[in-house]
Amino acid sequence: MKEGPDIAQIGALIGDPARANMLAALTGGRALTATELAAAGGITLQTASTHLSKLETGGLLAQRKQGRHRYFTLADEAVARLIESMMGLAASRGHLRHQPGPKDPALRKARICYDHLAGDFGVRMLDSLVALGSIDAIGDGLAVTAKGESDLQCIGIDVSSLKSSRRPLCRSCLDWSERRAHLAGSLGKALLANFMEKGWARRMPESRSVVFSPEGERQFLRLFPLEA
């Protein structure tokens, strides 16, 4: 009966609340130090250290030393996707750590998901790109159309250069707050980076939420209308 890979090891790694909180914090995409992750997990530095080494030997985390700091990130996008999909499942089963509170709205509106935009704004952007004919949606799959390629060029994104990377250009990622898909992949990353370069949006420290400037929000809503 012992066939195939052992999912229990990975499950157990994610199954500890402290570790789960650290992983969730890393879904924010930035590299975090052991001390920051200890705070995220609500534990002391010593305990966090042992957790982090377990996560790393388990292949879920990558680290790089920089001076006397040690920065941790999720090992790769596959891990990020797993975490997000578990969040989706957990949300649909009602496993919530807290009731939806007054602090939530900012997070539901726009937040970081590993390296791209999620939340209401993320979902709206993808819907709009599909409605505008910039992206073809077939089943779960997404592909940039010829029209989309030129549209994106106008915004300042060179799709052809993104294509050369090994990472998939488009990916749909299920949103746990909206329960609908938003845009991931290298294009999703490039779009968010583009917004931040232009000063339309910026990340809040210590949180996954992304806030748009009044002007940035106007431009965003103009660029991605709800009904094409």
Add this chain to the structure above:
Amino acid sequence: MKEGPDIAQIGALIGDPARANMLAALTGGRALTATELAAAGGITLQTASTHLSKLETGGLLAQRKQGRHRYFTLADEAVARLIESMMGLAASRGHLRHQPGPKDPALRKARICYDHLAGDFGVRMLDSLVALGSIDAIGDGLAVTAKGESDLQCIGIDVSSLKSSRRPLCRSCLDWSERRAHLAGSLGKALLANFMEKGWARRMPESRSVVFSPEGERQFLRLFPLEA
């Protein structure tokens, strides 16, 4: 820092070896009794009973009573996908329960993945359908073409009736042995069912492997050539 859904609960449920083995056994798609699952988990019936009730209240399993038996299945396809994607991640990180042994080949060649065909044959079938122009592949997404709809009709599969179901017609599912995609969704299920009806293939008891009859294998290879 406590934002979003709690992945630790789900992780912990999957993180116990006995429970993980039971879940993996259910990836085979058939409904299993508590006694069978106890054997799959390598534990006594009493212990299995408590595990199963935890898995059920956690939303990962569904059960239905039938006489004095209690049949368990994975709660829905989302759970099946999560388990499979964890297997993929575990395989890529080298978390194996055993070295690839002589008993493996049958499993790698053709096996059940929830309700559709996986393994070498599953991957080949999807590749072939794409090469033949029966299925369009865009990114991760799959869609049946007009040509595909008539091709499948010839085999004895009515695509239009499948479309009416709420479940997605095509889905790509990552194979942990091949590390490539095979066909899931209602079409994937229908195709496997079709092969079994025709007597081309049958499931082995107590295992996830699917064996083709000599004639069935000939027909399968003819129907799904490698290079179109």
Add this chain to the structure above:
DNA sequence: AGGATGCTTCGGTTACGATCGAAGTATGAA
């Protein structure tokens, strides 16, 4: 009715791992 099978609940044991205090190592700053 009596007996067998499938499963659950209870009680008590046991083992594993999460936790932190304290001490040890590495890197940078003064």
Add this chain to the structure above:
DNA sequence: TTCATACTTCGATCGTAACCGAAGCATCCT
């Protein structure tokens, strides 16, 4: 060099949950 910061390792405690034996229900068969 000396001190401070960032982190790891050691050692010991403690809680939780996995586990099984035994007993209790429920369902089916004869």
